[in-house]
Amino acid sequence: MKPSPKALIVAILAASVAWPLASATAETEGLAAPDDQALSASSAAMSKPPEGFEVISVKGREVSALESEVPTSVTQFTAADIQALGAQNIADVSAVTPNVEIRTAGATSPVFFIRGVGLADFSANAAGAVAIYRDDVAINSPAMQLGLLYDLEDMQILRGPIGTGSGRNASAGAIKVYSRKPSGNFGASLRSSYGNYNYLNFEGAIEAPLIEEVLATRLAFRTSQRDPYGRNGCGGAPAALAARLPPITAPNTTPGAVGPKFCAEALTSIANPIGGGLVLGQPNTILISPVPAGLAGRTNDLGRWAARGQLLFQPRDLEMSWLLIASGYKINELSKLGQSIGTVTAYGGSAIGPLGSGYQDPDITAEQDSIEAATGEGAVAVQKNILGPILAYKRPLDQKPHRGDYNRMGLTKLSVWGASLRGDMTFGNVDVTTITGFDGYDRFRDTDQDFTPDVIFEVIATDSAWQFSQEVRSEVQLESAPLALEIGGFFLMQELENSNENLQSSSAINPPAARDYWEDLYSFGIFGRFAWDFLDDFTLEGGVRYNWEHKEITFHLVRGYCGFATNCDASESATWQAPTGEINLIYTFPDQDVQLVWKYARGWKGGHFNAASSLNNATKPITYAEPESLDDFELKLAGKWFDRRLILNASLFYYKYENYQVFVIESKPDDPPELVIVNANNAEVYGAEVSLITMPLRGLVEEEFEGLRIEARFGWLESEFLDFVNPVLKTLQGVSSDGAFISQYYQIPVNYTGNSLINSPRFKLSLTAEWNFDLGRWGTITPRYDGAWTSAVYFNQANGLRTSNAQVPGAADLPEFPKCAIGQCAFWIHNVRLAYATPDGNIEIAGWVRNVENTVFKTYAFDASEFAGITVNYVSEPRFYGLDFKVKW
Numbered sequence: 001m002k003p004s005p006k007a008l009i010v011a012i013l014a015a016s017v018a019w020p021l022a023s024a025t026a027e028t029e030g031l032a033a034p035d036d037q038a039l040s041a042s043s044a045a046m047s048k049p050p051e052g053f054e055v056i057s058v059k060g061r062e063v064s065a066l067e068s069e070v071p072t073s074v075t076q077f078t079a080a081d082i083q084a085l086g087a088q089n090i091a092d093v094s095a096v097t098p099n100v101e102i103r104t105a106g107a108t109s110p111v112f113f114i115r116g117v118g119l120a121d122f123s124a125n126a127a128g129a130v131a132i133y134r135d136d137v138a139i140n141s142p143a144m145q146l147g148l149l150y151d152l153e154d155m156q157i158l159r160g161p162i163g164t165g166s167g168r169n170a171s172a173g174a175i176k177v178y179s180r181k182p183s184g185n186f187g188a189s190l191r192s193s194y195g196n197y198n199y200l201n202f203e204g205a206i207e208a209p210l211i212e213e214v215l216a217t218r219l220a221f222r223t224s225q226r227d228p229y230g231r232n233g234c235g236g237a238p239a240a241l242a243a244r245l246p247p248i249t250a251p252n253t254t255p256g257a258v259g260p261k262f263c264a265e266a267l268t269s270i271a272n273p274i275g276g277g278l279v280l281g282q283p284n285t286i287l288i289s290p291v292p293a294g295l296a297g298r299t300n301d302l303g304r305w306a307a308r309g310q311l312l313f314q315p316r317d318l319e320m321s322w323l324l325i326a327s328g329y330k331i332n333e334l335s336k337l338g339q340s341i342g343t344v345t346a347y348g349g350s351a352i353g354p355l356g357s358g359y360q361d362p363d364i365t366a367e368q369d370s371i372e373a374a375t376g377e378g379a380v381a382v383q384k385n386i387l388g389p390i391l392a393y394k395r396p397l398d399q400k401p402h403r404g405d406y407n408r409m410g411l412t413k414l415s416v417w418g419a420s421l422r423g424d425m426t427f428g429n430v431d432v433t434t435i436t437g438f439d440g441y442d443r444f445r446d447t448d449q450d451f452t453p454d455v456i457f458e459v460i461a462t463d464s465a466w467q468f469s470q471e472v473r474s475e476v477q478l479e480s481a482p483l484a485l486e487i488g489g490f491f492l493m494q495e496l497e498n499s500n501e502n503l504q505s506s507s508a509i510n511p512p513a514a515r516d517y518w519e520d521l522y523s524f525g526i527f528g529r530f531a532w533d534f535l536d537d538f539t540l541e542g543g544v545r546y547n548w549e550h551k552e553i554t555f556h557l558v559r560g561y562c563g564f565a566t567n568c569d570a571s572e573s574a575t576w577q578a579p580t581g582e583i584n585l586i587y588t589f590p591d592q593d594v595q596l597v598w599k600y601a602r603g604w605k606g607g608h609f610n611a612a613s614s615l616n617n618a619t620k621p622i623t624y625a626e627p628e629s630l631d632d633f634e635l636k637l638a639g640k641w642f643d644r645r646l647i648l649n650a651s652l653f654y655y656k657y658e659n660y661q662v663f664v665i666e667s668k669p670d671d672p673p674e675l676v677i678v679n680a681n682n683a684e685v686y687g688a689e690v691s692l693i694t695m696p697l698r699g700l701v702e703e704e705f706e707g708l709r710i711e712a713r714f715g716w717l718e719s720e721f722l723d724f725v726n727p728v729l730k731t732l733q734g735v736s737s738d739g740a741f742i743s744q745y746y747q748i749p750v751n752y753t754g755n756s757l758i759n760s761p762r763f764k765l766s767l768t769a770e771w772n773f774d775l776g777r778w779g780t781i782t783p784r785y786d787g788a789w790t791s792a793v794y795f796n797q798a799n800g801l802r803t804s805n806a807q808v809p810g811a812a813d814l815p816e817f818p819k820c821a822i823g824q825c826a827f828w829i830h831n832v833r834l835a836y837a838t839p840d841g842n843i844e845i846a847g848w849v850r851n852v853e854n855t856v857f858k859t860y861a862f863d864a865s866e867f868a869g870i871t872v873n874y875v876s877e878p879r880f881y882g883l884d885f886k887v888k889w
Contacts, residue, residue, distance in 0.1 A: 005686070005718060072173075072599075073159040073636060073651040073689055075100075075713065079152045079180070081768075083191075084784055084833050086850050086880070088224065088304070089146040090132075090155065090175055095829060096766040096788045098689055098715025100157055101759040103795070103860045105874060106336040107304075108414045108443060110146050114159050115655065116685045116719040116760035117172035117603075117630065120663035120795070121677055123611040124443075124463040124498045125519045125553075129603075129628070129661075131162070131170035134177050135325055137420045137437035138168060140494050140521070141465050144416050144441050148306040148329050151205045151220035153178040159689065160653065161603025161632050163582035164527045164543030166471050166490045171603030171630055181323065182216035182312040184209050188889055195882025199226040199302070216312045223305040228298035229878055230337060233362065233405040234263035234453050235297030237289075244289070263405040264359050265291045266454040290455045291407040296334075299409060300402070300877075303333040319426035328417040335412045338874040339397050339404050340451035343802070343865040346383035347817055348391045359452045359870075361405065363398040364391070392818040393792075393825035401856045401875050407453045410446020410460070417441070431475045440466035449872065455503055456868050463498040482533035486543075487526075494521040498611065514558040517611055523549040537590065542583035549606035550575045555622060572622040576606045578629065594639030601632040608661060610676040625677040628659045647693040657683035662758070662797055664726055665862065680724035680797075683757060687717040707772030707782075715764040719757035724797065725749050728804035728866065750804045752797045761793040779838045786831040794823035795861050803863045817863075821871060824858040835884075846884040854879040 075097050077085075087093050091110055094102035101113040109122040112130035119128045124143065131138060132145040139145050149155070155177045162170040186208050193201035200223075207218035238244060244262035267289055306329030313322040342349050342360050348368070349360070364387070371382045391397060418439035425432045442464045450456035473488025495518075502513040529543030552573040582601035589595070608625045634653040640646065660683040665675055691713045697706040728750045756762075766788040773781045794800035800823030802816060819825065830853060835846035860874040 072162070073634075073649070073653075075157045075159075075691070077155045077157075079154065082149050082152060082155065083884075084848075085786060085831065086848065087149050088302075089148060090177065091146055092149075093155065093157075095790075096713070096768075096786060097157055098713050098764040098766060099159060099687065099717055100715075101761070101793065103759060104146070104336075105860055106445065106447065107331050107333060107412050108143050108146065108445070110142055111759075112145075112172070112175070113759040114157070114173040115653070115687065116717055116757040117655070117657075118759060119608070119661050119677065120758050121608070121675070123675070124461075124465070125496055125517075125609065125611045127169055127606065127608055129169060129172035129605050131167055131174040133174060134418075135179055135420060136166075136176070136422065136435050136471070137418070137439070138166065138469050138471075138490070138492060139439065140467050140469075140492060141441065141496070143414060143443050143463070143465070144418075144439060147177065147416075148222055148224075148304060149177070150203050150222035150306060151180050151218075151308065153180045159651070160599070160634060161580075161582075161601045161630060163580040163601040163603060164529050164545045166473075166488070166525070166527070167545070168490065168492065168523055168525055168547070169605045171605045171628065179308060179310070179325065180205070180218065180220070182207050182218040182310055184213060184216040184312070189886065190888075191884060191886040193882055193884045195226075195880050197227045197229050197880070199880065199882055200224070210311075214314060214316060218310045218312075219308070221305070221307040224302055225304070226302035228296075228301040228334065229402060230298065230300035231400075231403045232295060232297050232299050232337075232409065233403060234265065234291045234407055235295045235409075237262060237291050237293050237295060239293040262289075263291060263453050264362055265289050265405075265407070266359060291453050295406070296409050299334050299337050299406065301333050304331050305329065321424050323422045324419070325422075326419045328415070330416075331412060331414040333412060335410045335445060335447045336874065337404060337406055337409075337448060338451050338872065339401060340870045340872055341391055341397075342870055343817070344869045345380055347388035347821060347871075349380075349383040359405070359454050361398055363400045363403065367399060389818045393820040395856070396820065396824065396858060397856060397873060397875060402878060404451055405453045406448050406451065407455065408446070408448035408458055410448065411444065412447070413444040415442045429477045429479060433471075433473050435469075435471045437469040438466070439469075440464070450864070450868065450870065451872055452870065456870070457864075458503040460501040460503070461499065463496065465494055465496040467492060467494040469493075484531045486529045488528075489524065489526045491524040492521070493523075495519075496521075515612075516556045517553055519551060519553045519609065519611075521549070521551050523547075523606070537588050539586040539588070540584070541586060542581065544579060544581040546577070546579050547604055547606070548575070548577045551607070551609060553609045553611075553622060570621040572609065572624070574607055574609075574624060576627045578604045578627065580604045589639070593641070594637070597634075597636040597638075599632070599634040599636065601634075602629065603632060604629045605661070608677050610674070612675040623676060625661045625679050626659050628657070628661050628679070630658065631656045643699065645695050645698050649689075649691040651689045653685075653687060655685035657685065660721070660724075660757070662724070662726075664797065665803065665864070665866075678726060680721050680752070682722040683720065683724070684722055685717065685719045685757065685760075687715065689716075690714045704774040704776065707770075707774065709768075709770050709772075711768040713766045717760050717762055717764075719760040721752050721755050721757065721797065724752040724755075726752065726797075748804070750798075755797055755799045756794060758795060758797060759793060761791045763789075763791040765789045777839055779836060780841075782835045782837070784833045784835070786833075787828065789826065789828045790824075791826045792820055792823060794820075795858075796822045796863055798822070798863075802865055804866065817865075817871075822861050822863045824861075827855055827857045828853070829855050829857075842888050844884070844886040846886075847882070848884065849879065849881040851877065851879045 077093055082093065085092060085096065091102040091104050094100045099115045103111045103120070105122045111120045111122065112118050112128050114130055117129050119126060126142050133139065134147060158174045160173055162174060167174060188206040190204040193199065203222040205218060205220035207216065209216045308325065308327040311324045339361065348364055368379065368382055368387055371386055372379060375382065418437065420435065420437040423434045443462065445461045448458050450458065469490065469492045471488065471490040473486055475484060475486040477484050497518050499516045500514065525545050525547050527543060527545035531539060531541045533539050554571040555569060557568050580602045582599065585598040587596045605628050607627045610623045613623045632653060632655055634651060636651045638649045660680040661677050662680050663675065664678055693709070693711045695709050697708045699706065728748060768786050770782060770784040775781065796803060800820045829851055831850045832852060833846055833848040835844055837844040855876065857876045858873050859876055862872050864870050864872055
């Protein structure tokens with residue numbers, strides 16, 4: 001019988017442990033006591049792998065420390081990489097990072113997934129499974145986690161749970177961004193960019209010593225803006241409704257029939273007591289449109305700026321340094337808009353649902369008509385058998401993916417500010433580090449979340465938060481043994497205020513539903529770590545951490561969330577705690593160029609209050625998800641061969657998951673839809689990553705031509721819900737005994753067991769090829785290519801299909817979705833860049849094209865078919881091209 005991939009991985013992980021343990025036992029016989037010099041080898045073996053490894057210690061630190069990153073699979077991006085990719089924020093690098101997915105629903109709402117582990121919650125109080133650090137300060141609130149990338153030293157993505165050290169909520173891993181620090185020298189740089197859609201970007205830095213070898217400063221900034229690339233079909237609507245309708249030349253006997261409509265708007269007929277209706281045959285009615293006059297015709301622009309100031313203080317005659325960082329950034333741009341596709345008659349069909357009113361994108365209508373004319377098929381057959389698959393996975397979306405019809409063109413505004421103070425001190429053989437951070441933000445979002453000209457679900461939200469964090473750690477290197485020890489702790493507190501006005505189906509008679517909530521968070525951890533060179537070639541590293549977290553939340557809800565009550569209030573608090581840890585066995589081969597790492601880690605993330613839930617549940621008004629945990633078994637190989645012409649990093653891992661936190665949309669008869677987090681009982685993930693760097697021409701050709709560097713990164717991921725059943729609301733329609741039409745709601749259990757986890761593509765490949773041609777006194781020319789291929793990725797727990805495809809006799813069920821309806825099928829994306837630099841490197845000019853083939857793909861989607869008859873799709877950006885000019889001195 002052929003073994004399964006999972007069984008093979010488990011066997012490899014088990015067998016790989018037996019050999020080093022046997023080797024260590026044999027080598028221990030007759031082992032002499034270690035000398036006093038072995039300690040430095042221990043620290044080096046654990047905190048700095050051989051040169052050229054992808055796993056590296058963080059740059060720019062003043063003192064050496066135990067680093068939990070060392071046995072972890074790490075992908076690093078230098079400042080040059082980020083510049084070549086044109087990355088605005090950390091989400092932009094996920095496209096070229098295997099087993100890493102970062103989704104955004106707008107400019108300020110990210111969710112992070114590493115190896116299939118993450119939380120797809122866009123709420124203001126969301127707490128994901130990926131820890132985000134900026135200059136080693138934990139950034140808790142999602143609104144502040146994307147940031148802007150500029151003047152960086154590097155950026156690192158750590159895969160796998162972090163069970164010790166300052167790894168709060170890092171059950172999936174961590175992303176760390178490090179600013180370029182003051183060097184104590186005079187220097188400056190300026191980079192400007194111009195591209196299509198009038199893209200303008202300026203980035204610069206200046207540094208200087210204030211007191212020679214004592215006090216230095218560095219100031220940096222970035223500003224980016226771009227005209228909108230999307231088009232709104234409802235833009236410029238005339239103020240008079242009659243001007244939007246075609247002339248009607250005959251009496252209209254069909255109620256509500258008004259012929260074609262401006263931008264497919266939904267027109268509501270209401271009684272007009274003074275007469276003078278606009279529709280012939282209905283003289284006592286008037287028509288109301290949700291589309292206001294004079295909307296902007298363009299959307300999806302860019303408007304951002306950021307600044308940072310640093311002071312580095314290094315007292316003379318003292319082994320210490322203090323780094324003060326103050327920074328801030330702003331976003332002021334139109335809220336992100338995408339495409340809505342109807343789901344009722346068939347996928348791509350008219351969106352007439354419980355909340356919908358018959359909208360169908362005119363681009364889809366035109367395509368459907370052309371297919372009908374060419375094939376002779378009826379509308380339903382065309383939608384289901386031809387147009388549906390095209391919209392889902394063959395093309396995806398319609399023929400004009402950056403055009404839609406929107407009745408709301410709101411703004412997203414975000415102001416973020418923060419400061420941190422880091423101190424590094426050495427007292428004999430003891431190193432002490434303290435990191436203090438204070439960060440906050442204010443945000444406003446006016447969003448048409450249904451992407452239609454109807455008022456289905458639209459939100460005006462304001463929120464703000466501040467956080468205080470403190471970390472202290474102390475490392476001691478023992479002189480009597482090859483042993484390094486570290487103890488430390490961290491503390492985080494946050495206060496959050498949020499106010500949402502939900503405009504779903506609101507009117508003068510039915511005012512908008514609203515929710516306000518306040519959440520306080522307190523979290524701390526105490527950890528200890530060690531590294532022990534117990535043999536010449538073996539290092540044992542490990543640690544434990546005690547995690548404690550407390551949350552308090554208070555709700556004030558108005559209409560729509562309180563059953564029959566107009567207003568309602570509730571509060572809840574919860575405390576969670578758990579130990580975590582990890583153990584790593586590191587074997588360094590005799591030539592010092594190859595390492596093998598065996599790792600076990602226990603990851604944990606605290607519970608989560610559902611900020612979008614109603615208060616109609618009498619037994620548990622405020623719902624929450626329980627904490628989640630996972631066990632990670634991992635094998636890693638890293639090495640360099642052929643005189644550093646080949647560098648390889650490979651990881652093989654297996655995760656066992658408990659209480660996986662899953663994002664679902666719950667529909668209730670008397671409430672707006674709720675976006676909540678529930679627990680799946682068990683889940684499983686296993687897979688691998690391989691990173692290969694080759695410099696094949698080194699030493700084989702003339703020096704000016706040997707600078708070819710090729711890097712390939714590959715990720716394989718198998719994920720599965722082992723036990724996950726969740727109820728979904730269904731509608732039962734029929735006729736009563738007296739002939740009256742009735743509609744009843746009920747819930748049915750839907751089994752997702754066996755489906756893959758959310759945001760977990762099975763395969764992902766990225767390629768980078770860069771060739772530096774040294775022309776001597778003429779400078780250098782460097783062409784670069786970056787490409788990435790991603791297999792199908794699903795954005796919901798139903799493997800990209802409708803959340804519930806269960807058919808019940810008499811129920812108003814929707815047709816099944818085609819593949820990748822709530823997901824994205826496999827696609828490629830390509831970027832190219834050509835740069836010229838002067839011999840001294842002080843001037844650089846580069847031309848670039850991003851998304852060369854103008855590939856269209858969904859960056860995120862969610863299923864609103866059960867309550868609104870639509871799917872909502874966020875769309876990738878179009879092709880961008882432009883020039884960079886950089887000068888430094």
